[in-house]
Amino acid sequence: MSGDCRDMVAALAEALVLAEISDLQALSGLHVRFKAIGDNTDGEYFREAASVCGLAQAAIERVIMAETKDAGAEMDLIGRSVVCLQGLLCEGRAPGELPMPADPSGNATAAKPDADSMQEADLLEADAGLTADFVRESLEHLENADVLLMALESDPSDKEAINGLFRAFHTIKGVAGFIGFKTIQTFAHGTENLLDLVRMGTLAMDTRIIDVAFAAVDVLRRRVQWAAARGGQAAPREMEVELRAMRDRVEAAAEGRPDSAPTPALPPAEPGMRLGEILVAGGAVPPEALEDALRAQEDARLRPLGETLVRESHIPAQEVGLALRSQKLARDTQVSQVAAVKETVKVEAERLDRLLDAIGELVIAETMIFQSRELKDMGSPSLAKQMVALDKITRELQKMGTSLRMVPIRPVFQKMAKLARDLAKKSGKNVEFTCFGDETELDKTVVDKIGDPLVHMVRNSVDHGIEPDAAARKAAGKPEQAKVILRAFQKGGSVCIQIQDDGRGLNREAILRKARERGLIADEGATLSDPEVWAFIFEAGFSTAAQVTEVSGRGVGMDVVRRNIEELRGRIDIDSRAGEGTIFSIWLPLTMAIIDGMIVKVRGQRLIFPTLSILRIVPLRPEETRAFLERGEMVLMQGELIPIFNLAEYVPGGHTGAGERALAVIVECGARKAGLLVDELLGQQQVVVKGLGESLKHLPGISGGAILSDGTVGMILDVDGLLQSLKAAPAAA
């Protein structure tokens, strides 16, 4: 027997020398040899030899099924196993004298993971909620990117689409970075660089870049889905290879080198696909060959299909191996996805809106009935009782309707806390980050969209706001530990989110210098008030950071922040003192659906001001205003000259006679104030905001309509747009 064993070991050693990692057929041959040796050993150390064979077999299985972090290390282990077997079985040496391969059940010996996968392995301890958020967000961004790419296919010059695409990768990069998904971060960063070149106009958006971007989206999506399924586990080797190859393609595109055509791969398998189906779908096997093989498989009594196909030499073994991996990957991803999904019911937003519309109408109809004179005239006590009950239910329904979309801002704040910690660590600053009021509830759409701007703002605070090191803080007479505070609180019908730091404050001079460079101002800007100067940082491409870093700069940021916040019908204020710090305050409507409105009458028509935009309302007679160049009017109020506009000019039709014009609604738009003359004040009310439909989307000065308590529609004014359109027309005295 031992002689046989010797031969077998010798043959094994030869086979090992010839085997390539990627040659699955050779690997399975090795597997068979190890198994045979393990089953047939005798002699003094047969136990040890059998266990060594077992370890080697396990290692081969891991390589074949791509379950290893580092195939090279596995191959080393297999090699060491052969040396051991030679020692034990051929030379009769004791196990103690030999480098016995250790059991890699913890993958301790088997894997020498590179830094990246190490990082990600640590993530097993990472907050699962964060990962889930990241995955959801990234997939959304990727889906978006796909849509934008399709738009670019038809119009490669679409600036908005290019910017959107860039932002998608930019955001994924940022979030992946602070969660610690290094591989994803680097990859997204590379793609972002490529798109940045397109954005700057250095490269033209051509079919090649679109192709590369499409492929990058796909690769990234698979990688993110893997992260979703497996949390921090290292991705299988072919996924890493795929990612690396893709990264090279992206770099090649950025540098204008010719595109390495991607190696044809089998398409990713759907969960539940059978091996044969995967191979046919990938075009690796013609369907008729598959049928032959299936028949042959039946004859051969349950020999695996892959083996049959290879034997019938329809297909190289590598393809079968890839298909098997693909099948397994799909299965794994599916299984764990099922496990991770929380039980919620997804409802189409449109259905929810229709429900809310219906509730709104019910409330109006109910109010009309409840207040109808006929009903009161009846004076029936039982009817009155039923009406009260109906009223209660209606109000309850209304409350529920509005709360349907409300979620706490906590998850967003948690993300920010983590981000701030990471940023502080990266920049070596000592920062204490605290959150207040994370239970504050906001409309879900608002919470979903506020993440991006907040990321930029937290970065801004930690990166630029806080002094670069403790020495600088000491010199300024501040405690070494810097403070960054994130707060949310509700005030009336709106929510305020504040980001406060006790750093350097905004640098007025630097901003003005930059504004001059960019041609935003012609002179020294000495006459500009602080808020006007601060407002410059929201200009596109206005970054005062001296260099592009991994976390900020590039001028992506504050302009996006402002746009996002305006889309949410909010506004952003800056309060900054040199040397003391900066407070950014974001004011947001509680929900996108309801605003607190002040209803006024002008020429017999009702208009609604968002209460947020009103500073105060003062009685004002026309004779109190002063003419200005005979074209405009102003009024002196608390030492300030405020331009006055007559809202009657804005309103079509209605009463032609001049109204009372007895009240001025003083509004604030940016840092400027203005007064708008109205006839009377009808009161304050929460109104449900309705869009005016696609066809009336871009009305200057109107942000939407509201259905008032009598069922008719009132126009909701958008103060910024209103002032712009009123300034265009001179006010008639």
Added chain:
Amino acid sequence: MSDKNNGGTAAASIAKAGKYLTFQMGKEVYGIEILKVQEIIGMMPVTRVPKTPDFVRGVINLRGKVIPVIELRRKFGMETREDTDRTCIVVVQVTGAVGTVTMGLLVDEVSEVLNVGQEQIEAPPSFGAGVDTDFILGMGKVGQKVLMLLDADKVLSSEELVLAAQTKNAEGKGA
């Protein structure tokens, strides 16, 4: 912007046979494909909207949805008249550049639904350059009646509801 199909010749796309809702404006009878009509409602208070062309009467609350109402008389350049108790709003769904849009058409009076066969339809007559007949898909002759069959999508190409002389408020906002 100009549609190649409308060279003013009979080569323009012609109305399809089918059921048409007919309504009157003064003495003229118009037809609109019944498939486009969602409902017909009586007159209700209409809120005027600033910065819209004069043919936009305003907006109404249609069961919680705000929809614009077009005064067809003004749209077609006819003389206006007071609303009567027969004035009503035909709610239609038209397909524009931005997808499907629901709108109301303010008409003098709704008459009936007529079946118009292909043989009863002919191309709209040409009145020279002065008269815009772009939105007339064809003329239907049913018995003694002559209907003007409207291309609702064209009449209400939704882009033109906002006055062109506006300051673009979306992107054009300064700092």
